[in-house]
Amino acid sequence: MQDDNKNTSDLLSALKDRDAEAFLLAAEGLHYADLADTFEDLNKEERDFFSATIGAERFSEVITDLPDSMVEEALGEFSSDDQREILDQVSDDDRVDLLQDVSEETRHKLLELVEPDDIEVTRSLLRYDEDTAGGRMTTSFGKIRLGLTVKEALDELRASHVDSETLARVYVTDEKDRLIGRLRIRDLAFNNWDTPVSGIFRPCKHTILASADQEEAAQMFSKYDLIVLPVIDEHDRMLGIITYDDALEIIEEESTEDIERMAGMAGNVSEESYLNTTLSTHFKRRFPWLLGLALLAIASGYVMLKFEYVLDQLFVLALFLPMVVAAGGNTGGQASTMVIRAMALGELGAGSTTRVAWKELRLGILLGSSLGICIALTTFFVLPFFYTNMPVEVGFFRFGVAVAISLTAQITTSTLVGSLLPIGARRANIDPAVVAAPAITTIVDVSGMVIYFLVAKLMLF
Amino acid sequence: MQDDNKNTSDLLSALKDRDAEAFLLAAEGLHYADLADTFEDLNKEERDFFSATIGAERFSEVITDLPDSMVEEALGEFSSDDQREILDQVSDDDRVDLLQDVSEETRHKLLELVEPDDIEVTRSLLRYDEDTAGGRMTTSFGKIRLGLTVKEALDELRASHVDSETLARVYVTDEKDRLIGRLRIRDLAFNNWDTPVSGIFRPCKHTILASADQEEAAQMFSKYDLIVLPVIDEHDRMLGIITYDDALEIIEEESTEDIERMAGMAGNVSEESYLNTTLSTHFKRRFPWLLGLALLAIASGYVMLKFEYVLDQLFVLALFLPMVVAAGGNTGGQASTMVIRAMALGELGAGSTTRVAWKELRLGILLGSSLGICIALTTFFVLPFFYTNMPVEVGFFRFGVAVAISLTAQITTSTLVGSLLPIGARRANIDPAVVAAPAITTIVDVSGMVIYFLVAKLMLF
Numbered sequence: 001m002q003d004d005n006k007n008t009s010d011l012l013s014a015l016k017d018r019d020a021e022a023f024l025l026a027a028e029g030l031h032y033a034d035l036a037d038t039f040e041d042l043n044k045e046e047r048d049f050f051s052a053t054i055g056a057e058r059f060s061e062v063i064t065d066l067p068d069s070m071v072e073e074a075l076g077e078f079s080s081d082d083q084r085e086i087l088d089q090v091s092d093d094d095r096v097d098l099l100q101d102v103s104e105e106t107r108h109k110l111l112e113l114v115e116p117d118d119i120e121v122t123r124s125l126l127r128y129d130e131d132t133a134g135g136r137m138t139t140s141f142g143k144i145r146l147g148l149t150v151k152e153a154l155d156e157l158r159a160s161h162v163d164s165e166t167l168a169r170v171y172v173t174d175e176k177d178r179l180i181g182r183l184r185i186r187d188l189a190f191n192n193w194d195t196p197v198s199g200i201f202r203p204c205k206h207t208i209l210a211s212a213d214q215e216e217a218a219q220m221f222s223k224y225d226l227i228v229l230p231v232i233d234e235h236d237r238m239l240g241i242i243t244y245d246d247a248l249e250i251i252e253e254e255s256t257e258d259i260e261r262m263a264g265m266a267g268n269v270s271e272e273s274y275l276n277t278t279l280s281t282h283f284k285r286r287f288p289w290l291l292g293l294a295l296l297a298i299a300s301g302y303v304m305l306k307f308e309y310v311l312d313q314l315f316v317l318a319l320f321l322p323m324v325v326a327a328g329g330n331t332g333g334q335a336s337t338m339v340i341r342a343m344a345l346g347e348l349g350a351g352s353t354t355r356v357a358w359k360e361l362r363l364g365i366l367l368g369s370s371l372g373i374c375i376a377l378t379t380f381f382v383l384p385f386f387y388t389n390m391p392v393e394v395g396f397f398r399f400g401v402a403v404a405i406s407l408t409a410q411i412t413t414s415t416l417v418g419s420l421l422p423i424g425a426r427r428a429n430i431d432p433a434v435v436a437a438p439a440i441t442t443i444v445d446v447s448g449m450v451i452y453f454l455v456a457k458l459m460l461f
Numbered sequence: 462m463q464d465d466n467k468n469t470s471d472l473l474s475a476l477k478d479r480d481a482e483a484f485l486l487a488a489e490g491l492h493y494a495d496l497a498d499t500f501e502d503l504n505k506e507e508r509d510f511f512s513a514t515i516g517a518e519r520f521s522e523v524i525t526d527l528p529d530s531m532v533e534e535a536l537g538e539f540s541s542d543d544q545r546e547i548l549d550q551v552s553d554d555d556r557v558d559l560l561q562d563v564s565e566e567t568r569h570k571l572l573e574l575v576e577p578d579d580i581e582v583t584r585s586l587l588r589y590d591e592d593t594a595g596g597r598m599t600t601s602f603g604k605i606r607l608g609l610t611v612k613e614a615l616d617e618l619r620a621s622h623v624d625s626e627t628l629a630r631v632y633v634t635d636e637k638d639r640l641i642g643r644l645r646i647r648d649l650a651f652n653n654w655d656t657p658v659s660g661i662f663r664p665c666k667h668t669i670l671a672s673a674d675q676e677e678a679a680q681m682f683s684k685y686d687l688i689v690l691p692v693i694d695e696h697d698r699m700l701g702i703i704t705y706d707d708a709l710e711i712i713e714e715e716s717t718e719d720i721e722r723m724a725g726m727a728g729n730v731s732e733e734s735y736l737n738t739t740l741s742t743h744f745k746r747r748f749p750w751l752l753g754l755a756l757l758a759i760a761s762g763y764v765m766l767k768f769e770y771v772l773d774q775l776f777v778l779a780l781f782l783p784m785v786v787a788a789g790g791n792t793g794g795q796a797s798t799m800v801i802r803a804m805a806l807g808e809l810g811a812g813s814t815t816r817v818a819w820k821e822l823r824l825g826i827l828l829g830s831s832l833g834i835c836i837a838l839t840t841f842f843v844l845p846f847f848y849t850n851m852p853v854e855v856g857f858f859r860f861g862v863a864v865a866i867s868l869t870a871q872i873t874t875s876t877l878v879g880s881l882l883p884i885g886a887r888r889a890n891i892d893p894a895v896v897a898a899p900a901i902t903t904i905v906d907v908s909g910m911v912i913y914f915l916v917a918k919l920m921l922f
Contacts, residue, residue, distance in 0.1 A: 031666065033684045158651055189650035190619055205492065222713055223494045225706040227688070244705045245686040251709065252683055255716035256802055262720070263798035264791060274803035275816055282824050283831075286795050290832055290872075293791050300783035308776050315769050322761035322786075322906060329790075330725055330754050330899050334747050337724035341717055342735035355736055363743055370744075371751055411751075438791050441902070445783060 008034060015046050020053045027054060036065035039074075040276055048077060056082035060089035063098065067272045071101035075110070084113040092118070093138040093240075096125040125240075133217045134210030136250070137231040137240030142170035144197060146180060151193035153183075169228040171238060172201045179204055179230055179238040207232050210239050214250050219346050221247035258344055261433030262337060264289040289438065296442040300325070300449050307453035310461075314394060316387055317456055320375070320403045325448035327407060328414035329441035331367060335360050335418030336440050340432045343422065353423050357416065364415030371411065372404030379403060394460050406455035413451070414444040469495060476507050481514045488515060497526035500535075501737055509538060517543035521550035524559065528733045532562035536571070545574040553579070554599040554701075557586040561596075594678045595671030597711070598692040598701030603631035605658060607641060612654035614644075630689040632699055633662045640665055640691055640699040668693050671700055675711050680807050682708035719805055722894030723798060725750040750899065757903040761786070761910050768914035771922075775855060777848055778917055781836070781864045786909035788868060789875035790902035792828060796821050796879030797901050801893045804883065814884050818877065825876030832872065833865030840864060855921050867916040874912070875905040 007029040014022035027035060039050055039062060051059060056078060063074055063086065075083055075098070087095055087110060095118070099107050114122050121139050128134030142160070144153045157170065170188070172181040181201035191200060207230045208217050217229055221244060229242045265285045272281075304311075311317060339356060342348045348356065379400030383390075390396055418440050422432035468490040475483035488496060500511055500523060512520060517539060524535055524547060536544055536559070548556055548571060556579070560568050575583050582600050589595030603621070605614045618631065631649070633642040642662035652661060668691045669678050678690055682705060690703045726746045733742075765772075772778060800817060803809045809817065840861030844851075851857055879901050883893035 031685055033686075154650065185647050185650055189615065189646055222706075222709045224492055225494075225709075227705065244688065244709070245683075248683045248686075248705070248709060248712065251712050251716070252806070255712070255720070256806070259716070259720055259723070259798060259802055263723075263795050265795060265798070273806075273808040274799055275808065275813065275820070279820065279823060279827070282799075282820075283827055286792070286824075287828060287831060289795075290788060290791055290828060291835060294784050294788050294832055294836065297784035297787040298780065300787075301780035304779040304783065305777065308779070311772075316766065318765040318769070319759065319762035322765065322910075323755050323758035325783075326758040326761075326903055326906065327751060327755050329902070330751055331747070333899060334724050334726060334750075337720060337726070338735055338743075341720055345713075345717070345734075347734040347736065352736065359736070359740065359743075362740060363747075366740070366744055367748060367751060370748060371755055374752060375755065438794060441790070442787055445787065449783075 008038060011035075011038060015042070015049060018049055023049075023053050027058065032058075032061035033065050035062045040066065040070065040273065047074075051077035056085040057089055060086040064090055064094045067276075068097075068101040069272065071098055072103060072106055075102065075106070080113060083110065084115075087114050088118070091138055092121055092125060092140055093136065095122055096135075097130075099126060100130055128210060131214045132210065133208045133212045133214060133229075133231050133242060134239065136214050136217065136246050137210070137242050139240040141228075141241040142185075143238070144170060144172055144183075146172050146174055146198050146201075148197045149193065150188050150191050150195045150197065150200070153197050154188055154193075157185075157188075169241070171204070171230060171241075172197060173238055177238060178236045179207065179232055182230075204230060206230075208242070209234070215254055215344075217242050218247045218250040218254065222251065254344070258340065258433045260285075261431065262340065264293065264438035293438055293442045296439075297445065300442075300445045303446060303449040303453070307449070307457075310453045310457050313461060314391065314456070316390065316399070317452070319383075319387075321449075321452060323375070324403070324407050324410050324452045325445050327371060328410040328444040328448040331364065331411045332414035332418030332440040332444045335363075335415045336422050339419045340422045343426060343432055348423075353420070356419050356423065360415045360419040361412065364412035365408065367415065368408035368411030369404075372407040375407060376400040376404040398460060402455050402459040405459070406452045409455065410444070410448045410451045413447050414440075417444055417447070469499060472496075472499060476503070476510060479510055484510075484514050488519065493519075493522035494526050496523045501527065501531065501734065508535075512538035517546040518550055521547040525551055525555045528737075529558075529562040530733060532559055533564060533567055536563065536567070541574060544571065545576075548575050549579070552599055553582055553586060553601055554597065556583055557596075558591075560587060561591055589671060592675045593671065594669045594673045594675060594690075594692050594703060595700065597675050597678065597707050598671070598703050600701040602689075602691075602702040603646075604699070605631060605633055605644075607633055607635055607659050607662075609658045610654065611649050611652050611656045611658065611661070614658050615649055615654075618646075618649075630702070632665070632691060632702075633658060634699055638699060639697045640668065640693055643691075665691060667691075669703070670695065676715055676805075678703050679708045679711040679715065683712065715805065719801065719894045721746075722892065723801065725754065725899035754899055754903045757900075758906065761903075761906045764907060764910040764914070768910070768918075771914050771918050774922060775852065775917070777851065777860070778913070780844075780848075782910075782913055784836070785864070785868050785871050785913045786906050788832060789871040789905040789909040792825065792872045793875035793879030793901040793905045796824075796876045797883050800880045800883045804887060804893055809884075814881070817880050817884065821876045821880040822873065825873035826869065828876065829869035829872030830865075833868040836868060837861040837865040859921060863916050863920040866920070867913045870916065871905070871909045871912045874908050875901075878905055878908070 007026050010026035011023060011030065014026055035054075039047065042050060051074070054062070059074075059078070063071060066074055075086070078086065087098070090098065095114070099110060099122070102110065111119070111122070125134070125137075125139065142157050144156055148156065153170070170183045170185065171179060172183060174180050180203075182204045183197070183201050187200050206220055206224055206226060208220065210231050210233055220226060220229060226247075227244050229247075230238055231240045231242060232238055339348070377400075380396055383400075384396055390399065421440060425432045468487050471487035472484060472491065475487055496515075496519075500508065503511060512535070515523070520535075520539070524532060527535055536547070539547065548559070551559065556575070560571060560583070563571065572580070572583070586595070586598075586600065603618050605617055609617065614631070631644045631646065632640060633644060635641050641664075643665045644658070644662050648661050667681055667685055667687060669681065671692050671694055681687060681690060687708075688705050690708075691699055692701045692703060693699055800809070838861075841857055844861075845857055851860065882901060886893045
């Protein structure tokens, strides 16, 4: 790591001095992920120098690690010949990713540059949606036919060596290209050369359909500790593989997406780092939610306006109004977060609504009454020292009990709303994270106002 | 997957009938992760039957996939001899995890049962904290000395075959056990047997210190697409390896932890699924936050109480009060979520406070003024149809402008608070996720009340 830091700072000073030789020397020692990180932070002139100096071959590694939104501009830095070189150097799945990141027009131009050997597989991969198993897979993997010996298999694999993104697993197929088993390189390495492959392969327990969601693939990796997952079509034909590093990426992406949706951010996750995302992108992702929530919040204000006469009669009610309202938002947020995360981890099946509701109902009553008791005690024993205008016909005791009761009712309602809304959203085929914390907070604000004023009205006047 | 579902339902009906033969048949076809999922959902009597029937050897796989809190009870189902068998069957790192999951007393008893061959490595691994690289590593990996030939290396590895959790990478060390390079099995398989290892190994670019945080290890996996990461001590001696499946697990754990902290949940992430977590555990994780936030929210109430005379003069202010307050909570929550996630992904270095503040300041002004304009327009054009008591000396125009100004001020303040508090927390060595959304919402509620009433007072009376 020490070396990496030194190389990165060498690279930056070479960039500043426009010193091509020093730049190449420093770049040599860096991983392409570090080069991509550096490139992302550069200004226009520095990027020009970077691309011109580093050359198409090395840049073909760097570009696969750039944020999607930068791909088009980065490719634009190169001549057609260099673009051809880049498209040739990257793996099938990376090439398709690059093509999916550019405009329709550029895509057509770039497709002309793809080598004849690669064009068929490129076009067929382009058919899969970016976030399906098929969209994530690579088509270069170790594949051998049943009926070979270990020696023949090794020879065949060695011949295909350079093209295989991973040889951690080798797949055995029948004459119709149907997947029938798998091998590890070590099974070949540790067996006699004349052993038939049919005697040493093992069945493939886990496979995924090309049309399945990428999240399903990631969940299989983490549950079964897979290193490679074969992707098949409806006829069991083997199309490609997804590797563990794709799974890591999917899990990070999906977690970020969930976290951001839960905080009320619209649109796709930005692949740029926080600081590199433009102000207008940040704005576009946050504003629609804010506006929607603001309009919802006016409903709370309307309730308050309607209950003016209650506040007029006993203004000290204002002291605990924000607390009762906020407590609902907080418990509702907690409940929705727990449920959304449990759904994301695949813990909640379709039939679990009743169990969730029953759990959160009891939890809501428990949390609400515990908090209610704490607040009631504060009201009896602490409030009299600070507030001396309490009307005698109300009294601190009745006042405290009323606050506690509305708190319990509000928290129970909010816990239920917070846990059931995401489940309802999923049933309606809406991403549950979309109805998350901020929306629920704003919704239960209204219930909080109504409950608080109604309880006060019924118990105190 | 079809098969798995069938096997799981077969297993469950065999469990219900207490049919040992059918149970074993169904269990045979299932992955241990599925068996662990099933075990977790069983009641006490079913678990007894499960453990008695499946036997120690197979259970040794299942137990590594159970939630930490269930390990002690699950081990308790077995005799000392079976416990010895389980401890013998699992890998070094899993054994240590099991020992870290039980009480001090049980740990002492279990340590007596560990085979003499394994006791030294077990004790040395126990020294590392569970969430460091050392606590995550396994000590069984392929290791060869410099100076061997390919044939000798293969023979040596074959002899150690059964003990290696992964042979995806083989490490080359010098006479002092210092890590000097790495090989892949395929490098051995595809080379002549008399090639010296010294001629074909490659340097190891990425290593991690045993004392480093597990999150750092996971970030290296995802950045550099690693499959194995060697763990070293301060003298460069190779201690063990962390594998890609550990990285997947770490990323899932840390994301869940962040998500739950952000929603105001205390304590460690529950490893049990949502439905299997007891009511009292859910309660304990949610209540402390709720109580703290409730006390904070009283401050908002206090502000409202102090500004009674403002509301008294113009009660229609109540209509937009919840909105101004909530808008601050929402923008503060969005800002803190973005910053916390960026920190978790390693995007924000120590020196970026000013850049973050500058970005969020501009964004706050932009969001605030845009929302302010929307609300002001609503006030001029829509409110007069619904509210007819607006005092002439105030007027809808001045009223709308006042609301818009307080909204802009509140949103700008909240965006800054939301983005800077997590950075401040990290400086003070507090997990930034702890000061997340709910805390910030409650804090900015107070600023919202103050700003709203002050602006109203200055502009309208």
